[in-house]
Amino acid sequence: MQIDLDLLFTWGAVAKKYMKNDVIFYEDDMALFYYQIVEGSVRLYNSNDEGKEFTQGVFCNGNSFGEPPLFINEIYPTTAIASQDSIIIKLSKEKLMKILEDYPSIKLSFLELMAKRIYDKTVSTKQIINQKPEHRIKSFLENYKKQNQLCCTEKSAIPYTRQEIADFTGLRVETVIRTLSEMNKAKKVSIDKHKLYF
Amino acid sequence: MQIDLDLLFTWGAVAKKYMKNDVIFYEDDMALFYYQIVEGSVRLYNSNDEGKEFTQGVFCNGNSFGEPPLFINEIYPTTAIASQDSIIIKLSKEKLMKILEDYPSIKLSFLELMAKRIYDKTVSTKQIINQKPEHRIKSFLENYKKQNQLCCTEKSAIPYTRQEIADFTGLRVETVIRTLSEMNKAKKVSIDKHKLYF
DNA sequence: CGGTTCCTTGAGGATGATCAACGAGGGTGG
DNA sequence: CCACCCTCGTTGATCATCCTCAAGGAACCG
Numbered sequence: 001m002q003i004d005l006d007l008l009f010t011w012g013a014v015a016k017k018y019m020k021n022d023v024i025f026y027e028d029d030m031a032l033f034y035y036q037i038v039e040g041s042v043r044l045y046n047s048n049d050e051g052k053e054f055t056q057g058v059f060c061n062g063n064s065f066g067e068p069p070l071f072i073n074e075i076y077p078t079t080a081i082a083s084q085d086s087i088i089i090k091l092s093k094e095k096l097m098k099i100l101e102d103y104p105s106i107k108l109s110f111l112e113l114m115a116k117r118i119y120d121k122t123v124s125t126k127q128i129i130n131q132k133p134e135h136r137i138k139s140f141l142e143n144y145k146k147q148n149q150l151c152c153t154e155k156s157a158i159p160y161t162r163q164e165i166a167d168f169t170g171l172r173v174e175t176v177i178r179t180l181s182e183m184n185k186a187k188k189v190s191i192d193k194h195k196l197y198f
Numbered sequence: 199m200q201i202d203l204d205l206l207f208t209w210g211a212v213a214k215k216y217m218k219n220d221v222i223f224y225e226d227d228m229a230l231f232y233y234q235i236v237e238g239s240v241r242l243y244n245s246n247d248e249g250k251e252f253t254q255g256v257f258c259n260g261n262s263f264g265e266p267p268l269f270i271n272e273i274y275p276t277t278a279i280a281s282q283d284s285i286i287i288k289l290s291k292e293k294l295m296k297i298l299e300d301y302p303s304i305k306l307s308f309l310e311l312m313a314k315r316i317y318d319k320t321v322s323t324k325q326i327i328n329q330k331p332e333h334r335i336k337s338f339l340e341n342y343k344k345q346n347q348l349c350c351t352e353k354s355a356i357p358y359t360r361q362e363i364a365d366f367t368g369l370r371v372e373t374v375i376r377t378l379s380e381m382n383k384a385k386k387v388s389i390d391k392h393k394l395y396f
Numbered sequence: 397c398g399g400t401t402c403c404t405t406g407a408g409g410a411t412g413a414t415c416a417a418c419g420a421g422g423g424t425g426g
Numbered sequence: 427c428c429a430c431c432c433t434c435g436t437t438g439a440t441c442a443t444c445c446t447c448a449a450g451g452a453a454c455c456g
Binding site: 046048054056067068069070071072074077078100101104107108110111112114115116117118119121122123125126128129131170 | 244246252254265266267268269270272275276298299302305306308309310312313314315316317319320321323324326327329368
């Protein structure tokens with residue numbers, strides 16, 4: 001959870017509904033608003049010349065997203081789309097800055113949040129760079145469970161398609177599928193009726 | 199430049215000398231200190247099982263490094279070594295936090311710094327993932343010039359060995375060399391007596 | 397059912413990694 | 427000044443791996 005909703009509304013924030021696949025901002029847009037998810041989820045991604053996508057992050061209930069460029073007056077390095085129907089609160093950059101000035105504890109939370117994001121990015125870069133597909137996929141799955149605070153000892157269903165896993169790991173669908181089959185044989189994951197469990 | 203030196207010393211910071219290749223902290227160490235470079239430079243990197251290294255960042259004069267884990271009570275995701283003989287200021291985490299409380303403007307600078315780092319990491323992940331060697335190297339070179347505020351229209355010497363470029367880009371030395379030769383032929387870089395200009 | 401999305405498999409090819417060997421340059425000490 | 431060493435750069439051959447392309451099957455939903 002980020003900023004208190006009442007506080008946000010007091011400062012003039014508005015909630016907006018986005019349908020699945022609606023774009024919230026485009027890569028290279030100037031960052032002008034603070035966004036916080038009330039309901040639903042948002043995916044930040046890049047796509048390269050050949051249309052291949054790479055998912056930089058997924059955010060849901062209560063999370064804010066796309067804040068870093070706000071603080072440094074930059075354009076967005078990724079595109080944000082709603083990955084489900086979502087309700088998202090929008091507040092202008094100027095007002096967010098005023099809130100931060102008025103509430104030092106919020107400023108500190110943001111600092112911690114940014115620190116956490118850097119930490120996570122450092123770790124995930126470490127995993128992705130120069131590692132084998134199985135390693136990348138395993139990191140992705142572990143990370144998913146950690147983020148959702150699921151018990152690590154018990155298997156749970158992974159709510160992502162093979163293509164989505166490919167976009168997260170920078171691999172191709174077929175590679176993900178083949179790697180997952182091997183991991184299944186080696187009992188590192190289980191697959192039941194094409195559904196993936198880890 | 200980060201925190202004022204006088205202020206740091208007032209709060210009990212100490213300056214320490216590190217020789218080239220001295221380790222400042224190891225991956226998985228608990229983060230207990232704030233580090234700020236007075237002179238020299240520091241490289242943060244990971245190495246995988248086969249000893250291949252990936253450089254996550256290089257910091258020099260006046261920069262601080264390794265802060266994110268401090269704010270979230272985490273272990274270091276990278277190892278830090280002095281890439282030249284360096285003088286580095288060290289301050290305990292607790293005292294840093296006190297400084298942040300006392301000086302809201304410093305807290306804000308940190309927030310901006312963290313935001314900048316995330317932004318840079320997002321951009322560099324975008325470049326590295328699923329891109330051709332030439333693309334990765336070009337991004338690295340452009341990034342180097344930008345960071346050092348060098349004129350982008352004029353060629354300047356790149357102070358990195360082929361191996362260092364490989365560690366930054368996650369490629370192998372030989373691949374870097376072959377790609378650079380091609381880029382040289384295509385006049386995208388110039389090479390004179392093995393020295394690289396961009 | 398019919399359509400859509402997702403999953404799966406196989407064959408073939410491109411590309412970066414690996415291994416091995418050698419060349420170039422720069423610094424040091426005799 | 428030269429011989430040596432050490433680091434860095436370079437090249438070629440071969441290999442492993444992931445990507446690409448093409449095709450078809452399974453699951454789900456109206």
